[in-house]
Amino acid sequence: MDALVAQLQRQFRDYTVSLYQLGFLDDQFTELKKLQDDDSPEFVAEVLSLFFEDCVKLIGNMARALDQTGGSTVDFSLVGSSVHQLKGSSSSVGAKRVKGLCVTFKEYCEAQNYEGCVRCLQQVDIEYKTLKTKLQDMFNLEKQIIQAGGKVPQVSIN
Amino acid sequence: MAEVLLPRKMEIAKDPSKFGSSDLLHVLAVDDSHVDRKFIERLLRVSSCKVTVVDSATRALQYLGLDVEDKSIGFEDLKVNLIMTDYSMPGMTGYELLKKIKESSAFRQVPVVIMSSENILPRIDRCLEEGAEDFLLKPVKLSDVTRIRDSLMKVEDLSCTKSIKKRKLEVTENVYSLDSSAPSQLKRAKI
Numbered sequence: 465m466d467a468l469v470a471q472l473q474r475q476f477r478d479y480t481v482s483l484y485q486l487g488f489l490d491d492q493f494t495e496l497k498k499l500q501d502d503d504s505p506e507f508v509a510e511v512l513s514l515f516f517e518d519c520v521k522l523i524g525n526m527a528r529a530l531d532q533t534g535g536s537t538v539d540f541s542l543v544g545s546s547v548h549q550l551k552g553s554s555s556s557v558g559a560k561r562v563k564g565l566c567v568t569f570k571e572y573c574e575a576q577n578y579e580g581c582v583r584c585l586q587q588v589d590i591e592y593k594t595l596k597t598k599l600q601d602m603f604n605l606e607k608q609i610i611q612a613g614g615k616v617p618q619v620s621i622n
Numbered sequence: 623m624a625e626v627l628l629p630r631k632m633e634i635a636k637d638p639s640k641f642g643s644s645d646l647l648h649v650l651a652v653d654d655s656h657v658d659r660k661f662i663e664r665l666l667r668v669s670s671c672k673v674t675v676v677d678s679a680t681r682a683l684q685y686l687g688l689d690v691e692d693k694s695i696g697f698e699d700l701k702v703n704l705i706m707t708d709y710s711m712p713g714m715t716g717y718e719l720l721k722k723i724k725e726s727s728a729f730r731q732v733p734v735v736i737m738s739s740e741n742i743l744p745r746i747d748r749c750l751e752e753g754a755e756d757f758l759l760k761p762v763k764l765s766d767v768t769r770i771r772d773s774l775m776k777v778e779d780l781s782c783t784k785s786i787k788k789r790k791l792e793v794t795e796n797v798y799s800l801d802s803s804a805p806s807q808l809k810r811a812k813i
Contacts, residue, residue: 492761499664499764507664514657548710552739553657556761 469614476605480619483602488595493558494621511557512599518553519562519592522546526585530578543581544573550588562591646672647771652682652707652719653737658760662706662737665767674702679714682707688726698728704774705729708760709738709745717749724753735770737762 483489493508500507525546529539551566553559565588572580606616649671651662659675666673676682682705683689687697705723707716716736723729733755738745746757758766 495761495764496661499668504664504667511657511660511664514660518655518657549655552655552760555739556655556657556661 469609469612472605472609472612473614473617476602476609477617477619479602479605481621483598484621487560487564488598490558490560491621492556496558509603515553515557515559516592516596518550519588522550522553523585523589523592526581530581530585532578538576538578538581540573540576540581544570547573559592559595562588562595565591646670647703647774648672648674648701649704649706650682650685650702651675652677652679652705652711652716654678654708654711658708658737662762665762665764666706668764669767669771671704671767671771679707679711679716679719682719683714683722686723686726686729688722688729700728702729702732704733704735704770706735706737706758709736709749710740717745717752720749720752720754733770733774 484493496508496511523546526543529542529546532538547566547569551563551570554563554566565584569581569584569588572584609616647670649666651659651666651673653659653662653675654677656677659677663673663675674685676685680689686700686702707719709716716738720734720736723732723734734753735756735758736749736754737758737760739760741759749757756770
C-alpha cells in the first residue's frame, strides 16, 4: 500500500501547508506539534479540543452580553473580558484568524461600537467553526495515513 | 545493577538530592485558562519537571498552605522549586499572588515567574520590583522554560545561600517591542 501512503502523505502535506498559507494557523501551532510525542500522542488534538470548548463558552458569554432584548444596556467591558480570554486561547494554539478577529473585536469593545461588536461576534463564530472543520479534515488525513501503515510526515513551513 | 538510572531527559543536575524525594524540579503553575494550563503543563513535563497545575491564585495559596489563619507561614515541608503564574486572573491576580508568596516565610525564596499575553511595561516593572524572577510573554516558549530550568539547576548546584540574588538586568528584544519613543533603559530580569 506504499502508493496509497505516499498519496495520503502528499495530500496531508499540501493541506497542512495551505492552512498556514491561508492564515488559519501560525507558528504557535507548529510549537504545539513539537510538544507531541509518544508520551503524549494526542496532545495537539486535546489542546485544540479545549480551545473549541472555550470558543463555545466565550462566544456564548459575548452573545449574552451583547443581547439588548428587554431594553438592557450592553456592558462592553464584559464583552471585552470574554474577547480578551478568547484572544489569549487562540494565541496559545496558533489560531491566527480567530486571534486577528479578537484584536479587532477588542477595539470595537473599547470604542463601545455596538454594530462593530455584533459583526465581530458573527465573524468569530464562523471563523472558529471553519477552523474546527479544517482541523478535523487534517486529523482525518493523519488517521488515514496511519491506518494505511504509514507515518505522518513532519511538515515544515517556510 | 550498580548504575543509577536518571530520568530520560535529565542532563544537568549534578546533585539530585537537592530536589528532595524526586530528581525533578517541582513547578507550581497557576492559570485560569484551561488551554494555557494544558500547554504550560506539557512544556514543563517535556522539560523534565514535576508539575502541579491550579486554576486560580486562591487555589495556589491553598496548595501552599498560605490561605489559613497565620498567613505568613505556609507548609514548611512542601518542596516547590518554581512558581509560574498568569498575571490576569479573575479574583486574585498573579501580581497579588506574587506579593503573598514574597511575604511568606516558607516560600519567599521560591522564584516566581509571571506570564502575560500583554506587553505592558509598567506591569513588567511592577512585577520585577515586587521580586518576580522573570516575566514571560505568552505564548510561552519551550526555550523560555528550559532557560529558566537550567538557571535554577545551576543555582541549586552551586549551593548558594538561601537568599535569591538579584540578577543583572539586561535588555531583551523578545519581551519588549520597543517603539522609538520608549526609553532605551527598559529592561527585564534575565535568569
